[in-house]
Structures are given as structure tokens and as C-alpha cells.
Amino acid sequence: MPYTHLIFDFDHMLFDTDQSEALSFQHALRSHGVADPEPLLGHYQRINQGLWREVEKGTISPNEVKSQRFATLAAEADLPYDPEAVAESYTAGLCDHGELYDGAGELVMSLADTFTLAMVTNGLGPVQRGRLDRIGLGGVFEPLVISGEVGVSKPRPEIFQLVFDAFPDTPRSNFLMIGDSLTSDVAGGRNAGIDTCWYDRHGANESPEEPTHRIESISDLCSLLNDDS
Numbered sequence: 557m558p559y560t561h562l563i564f565d566f567d568h569m570l571f572d573t574d575q576s577e578a579l580s581f582q583h584a585l586r587s588h589g590v591a592d593p594e595p596l597l598g599h600y601q602r603i604n605q606g607l608w609r610e611v612e613k614g615t616i617s618p619n620e621v622k623s624q625r626f627a628t629l630a631a632e633a634d635l636p637y638d639p640e641a642v643a644e645s646y647t648a649g650l651c652d653h654g655e656l657y658d659g660a661g662e663l664v665m666s667l668a669d670t671f672t673l674a675m676v677t678n679g680l681g682p683v684q685r686g687r688l689d690r691i692g693l694g695g696v697f698e699p700l701v702i703s704g705e706v707g708v709s710k711p712r713p714e715i716f717q718l719v720f721d722a723f724p725d726t727p728r729s730n731f732l733m734i735g736d737s738l739t740s741d742v743a744g745g746r747n748a749g750i751d752t753c754w755y756d757r758h759g760a761n762e763s764p765e766e767p768t769h770r771i772e773s774i775s776d777l778c779s780l781l782n783d784d785s
């Protein structure tokens with residue numbers, strides 16, 4: 557059956573989250589007395605990724621990540637700043653920095669003519685809503701389900717159920733989950749009983765999670781959906 561309802565991931569799928577985080581990190585640390593934050597970025601990213609893996613496992617909440625990552629960095633790199641204050645600046649900066657990947661906005665708007673678009677994203681509510689509004693995609697994805705607002709994260713099936721609840725007459729076979737993360741998006745879609753499309757950004761090709769479809773560029777999604785219909 558052709559897909560009618562597309563559930564998008566946001567970070568690293570449509571939005572250049574690496575760019576957003578790097579610019580926000582540098583801005584936040586500079587404004588709290590760290591003269592040269594750039595060499596600390598890799599260290600911070602390892603801490604942050606580790607904490608988001610804990611969110612996927614359900615051991616901590618998305619909102620705990622917000623300050624914990626800066627507290628851990630301060631402890632490990634011996635930085636004198638107030639982690640809570642840096643976390644506030646960083647979170648505000650995440651809304652202000654970062655752009656869509658080339659072609660992603662045009663792709664979404666063209667798909668919106670044919671498909672119902674929803675989004676399920678692991679993140680903080682104000683950050684994700686602020687970004688979507690700033691880049692002109694506010695209101696395009698309905699429902700927009702954000703883990704920090706609903707208290708459950710991908711890959712748990714309960715977060716996908718919130719999308720299904722909005723379309724009670726639509727069979728599961730009409731939904732397609734599209735994302736770059738094997739652990740959140742592909743595993744999540746499978747847990748929820750729907751087909752998945754893995755955006756294999758790095759050309760890894762092999763996946764233990766066995767997505768239904770695999771694309772290597774955002775534009776491949778159009779051909780996939782046209783072939784399917």
C-alpha cells in the first residue's frame with residue numbers, strides 16, 4: 557500500500573544539528589568566560605551523545621540532559637563557569653543557530669502537497685519549536701511530537717502512538733518513519749509496527765536494525781515515494 561503519512565525525524569535528518577550545536581556552544585562558553593571554546597567542542601559532543609543514549613534507554617529525561625552535559629564538561633575539563641547559566645545560554649542559542657540541510661526545506665514543502673506530514677523528535681520543546689518557527693517550518697508537521705514535552709522518547713512505541721492517535725482511521729501500513737538514527741528512528745518505527753526509511757547519511761550501508769528502505773541523500777526520498785505510489 558502506498559504511504560500517505562510521513563513521520564519525520566528532525567535533527568541530522570532535515571536540520572544541520574552539528575552546525576547549530578557548534579555555534580551555540582561557542583557562543584555560550586564565550587559569554588561565560590571561556591576565551592577559546594573551540595578545542596572543547598569534541599569533548600562536549602562525546603558527553604552529549606552519551607547522555608542522549610541514556611535518554612533512549614529511558615535512564616534519564618531529555619530535560620536532565622540540558623544542564624548535566626555542561627556540569628560534566630565543567631568537572632572533566634576543570635572549567636570555572638556555572639553549568640546552569642551556561643546551559644541556559646546554550647539552549648537559547650540552539651534556537652538561534654543552525655539551518656536546514658540544502659534542499660530539505662524545498663523537499664518538505666513539495667511533500668506537503670501530497671502527504672500528511674508529522675514529526676517525532678527527541679529533544680527539548682522550546683528548542684525544537686523555536687528552530688522550526690525560525691526556519692519557516694512551524695505548523696508544517698502536525699502533530700509535532702517532542703519527547704521533552706510528552707515524557708517519552710524514541711524508540712519507545714508510546715511516542716509514535718501519539719501520532720497514530722491523531723489519525724485513528726489510518727492503518728499502520730500507511731505510515732512511514734523517516735530518520736537518520738538506527739537506534740531512535742529505525743528501531744522506533746519497528747517497535748511501533750510501521751515501515752521505516754533510514755537516511756544513511758554516512759553511507760554505512762549495513763544496518764543491524766533492517767530498515768524497510770535506505771536512502772543516502774534527502775532527494776532520494778522523492779524517488780522512493782514516487783516508486784512506492
Ligand SMILES: [Mg+2]
Pocket residue numbers: 565566567568569735736737
Ligand atoms: Mg536524527
